[in-house]
Amino acid sequence: MDLNFIIGGPQGGGIETAGLLAVKALAMHELEVFADREYHSNIKGKHSYSHIRASDERISSIKYPVDFVGALDVETIATHYKDLRPGGVLIHDAALLDKPITKLPPMEKERLERLRAELEVGNVGTTVKELDEWLERGGKVVLPFPFSRIITERAKLASPMIEKAMNTAIATVLLRGAGIPLDTIREAIDSLFMEKAEAKELNRAVASAVSDGFDEVSRTKEMGTRSAIGKVPARGKRMLVAGNDAVAIGKLIGGLRLQTYYPITPAADESFVIEQHSSLFDPEGELVGSPIVIQAEDEISAICMAIGGALTGVRAATCTSGPGFSLMVEGIGWAGMNEVPVVITYYQRGGPSTGLPTRHSQSDLLFATSSGHGEFARIVLASGSHEETLYDAVKCMNLAEKYQVPVIHLLDKGIANCVTAINPPTLGKIERGKRIGKGAWEYRRFAFGDDPVSPRAFLGEELMWYTGDEHDESGHISEDPENRRRMYEKRMSKKEKILREVPDEDKAVLFGDENFEDLLVTWGVTTGAALDALTELRATGSKIAVLQVRMMEPFPDGFLSKFLSKAKSVMALEANYIGQLAELIEWNTGFEVKNRILKYTGRLITQDEVVNAYMRIKGGEERVVLTGGE
């Protein structure tokens, strides 16, 4: 089975909680889940939704068209009725029936104009009821459900938590429609409202009342026949995480001791999670670690504080998004010059400038790999799934200390906000890199040697100097050309060392048939859609493989060339305009990446889009621009 549904409503009205409740219940039902959260740069009132997918197979993307749309308001109906597959079900409060469809002040005027035009062409009418009838005529199923009546009459709510009640109500109907038993829904409620007794009771009552109502409305059965979720075998312990959570957990396991940040979307949640879990206990209940989180006055300060922390020997990191990273660049240059192990978790969002603050993008790849004046070694590692993100958060700290370079963990809004279930992490290893030996009588922080990485001492241990100027082995300013050459080469030769030592699986990963003809090259969260499409395409006989590039700097040109040289055609798949990974490959390897599948609407690339785009490329198109999703 493969179930896709949308649950939408006004932003700030608890629609995220409804989505999370649904994901949680589906995961508790032992299903694989993947959920995308789409929201505006707004606190309250604009349209927001979750696209939730559940399957008994591994999934790592979303897919259109959807089976159900659960709408809390008219705007959701108006925005998403087109997303339904033939026979798909639209559920909304029966109280909305006589509302006008196009009287939507929060809706952007461009969208409203499109909506009006669509309704006019279809000769639909002006009320929700008329739209419902039109949809039914077109083979969709509409289920006006008396949510508000059930909540007020049956759940007999003493509490004024209307928003929570409405969200739970709609989630309950969708879940029941998908075949999830009430007990599981209640368990999910208990888990979600673990620390809020009053909310828990309220939501349990609402779920029960709505569930009773569900059984009484005969047409709800049509939902069940369409989703057909059976009981799935148990999968063992799993964790439900967004990418922000995965990074936080990875950093906490990996020994992070100082996190600095300045509030920005979609990065800030990571720091909240670290703060909330800053007491790390061992199995005996002993506190074994307690990192601190500092909210800086700006991103410049955030990176500089993290560097300061790293100089004292603590594992230090910061997290940000494009606009913040733009400000951090001077600090990263200083870290490059002074060989400071510092980690920057970089969640891309739509740019340039403030751009699309809450929407997805992969348009900062070239910026991350080349930001800053001058030349210096850095590592840019891009994760393609939530599980990988968690492990990479640990790896980035290891790499930073092992090679004494700034490390950019390059992620995107897709990873940051999408929610999925992962296996609990196994504790890997911690590599702290070269440290000073005992009895070094005259310590030189940047001592030349066979290895470009000099033994490290921390502030407080030895005499040492750091400077953003070119410096000698002790860290004092030096403009001597011979010293300059040697110091420059010491820093830059780390690139070769890194390429030599980092394992192949951290550079790039090939999925699919070794004897491929078409090679789909991708990165970041888009990897998930590529992999889901790969399964679908291989089932129909396509000789395709997916190459996920992970290490963007230093660029593993040699390793990639092995795959590129074998491909009959290479196509890049990424969420930006020019095909930044494609450019990076061409620049570094000389291989032409002629075909590019691109998306820059701020919405995720979906499985169906990849399949269609692949077909279009096979049909002769060179460049395919994707536009799906609201």
Next chain:
Amino acid sequence: MGSCKGCKWWRPDYFFDNLGECEKKSGICPENKDSCEMYEEKSETEFCWCRDCRITFHASERDLHRGHDFFCRTRVDQDAHEYTSTGD
């Protein structure tokens, strides 16, 4: 009588320290290494300029400059800024 080196009136040029200004004379003078009738022994000043180390130092560090040539003051060309390039 002593030479310019030990004289309180002598201000060697910062760059060309064989030349300088004598507060008792006008114009640029070469440093007089022999004796001079204007000579007056320099007294201890809080800060001195050491010709050997080419730094300004404080009286408390005089021991570090034993045997060096140091002066009460140096002469800085008032137009020195015109010859300076930006440095940071």
Next chain:
Amino acid sequence: MSSDWNSGVWPDWCPGCGNFGIFTALKGALSELGISREKMVLVSGIGCSGKIPHFVKVPGVHTLHGRAIPFATGIKVSNPDLKVIVHGGDGDLLGIGMGHLIAMGRRNPEILVVIHNNGVYGLTKGQASPTLQLGKKTKSLAFPNINSAVNPILLGIASGYTFLARSYAYNIEHLKACLKQGISHSGAGILEVIQPCPTWNNIVTMDWVEKNTYYLKDWDPVVKDDEDAVKKAQGIIGIEAGEKKALGIILTDRRKDPFGKRLASVYKRYATEPPAAQQVDKGGAPLSIDLEKTFHKFYIH
């Protein structure tokens, strides 16, 4: 002996530069405070004043323009055992880095910020700095300055600093005493040092300082209580409104918790084991963290 504190790197300041005075007083203060060398960190911005860490024989971090305070804050919060002093110019700390200066006052970490105030951007040829007064025209300016000057002491009060002082680069004993008090103060401090720039600033000369400053007498800088704090603030506004610049300790407020204490109120382990004192691994393996307990809320039960 303050010479023990010379790193051996040649100080490349112009002859007569006020930085030599600050350098001398700083070495004297470090020597008299008896702090062990490795436990000190001098953090600086850029420009002429930014070079000072290289000349002093204690660990030094010469950072970016305006960013010395964030670097210093990161160092101090991670390892509170270290004595951290920031040195920066007036352009550095009151111009490009002004936001950080204000933020530091709000946090009150035990860091002393020494502002080398010479009224100009020396190493880029003497442009007007934020402390150059309106209408003044120093050597390299084409026109008189059309910006008003900022007052770092008043800014310090507004930002919550708990130690404020002003001294003069060539009064070594006075400056040393201010440095010692500032370094020993348990909170955020600003020490403004009036510093002649013989190359660029032909206004603030030694002679000018002589005529335009005075040493505070009969002023008790120590804040006793809330009421006294208001009185002190009003008094300081009065002092700063005067035509001549007051030299001396202007404010000492020990009532506010330093940042370390504030962190310890949130992170229970901070006081005994700050980040730099914590283990992160056991011989290459991560610490044995109880994942299910620590990350309880993420588990699907």
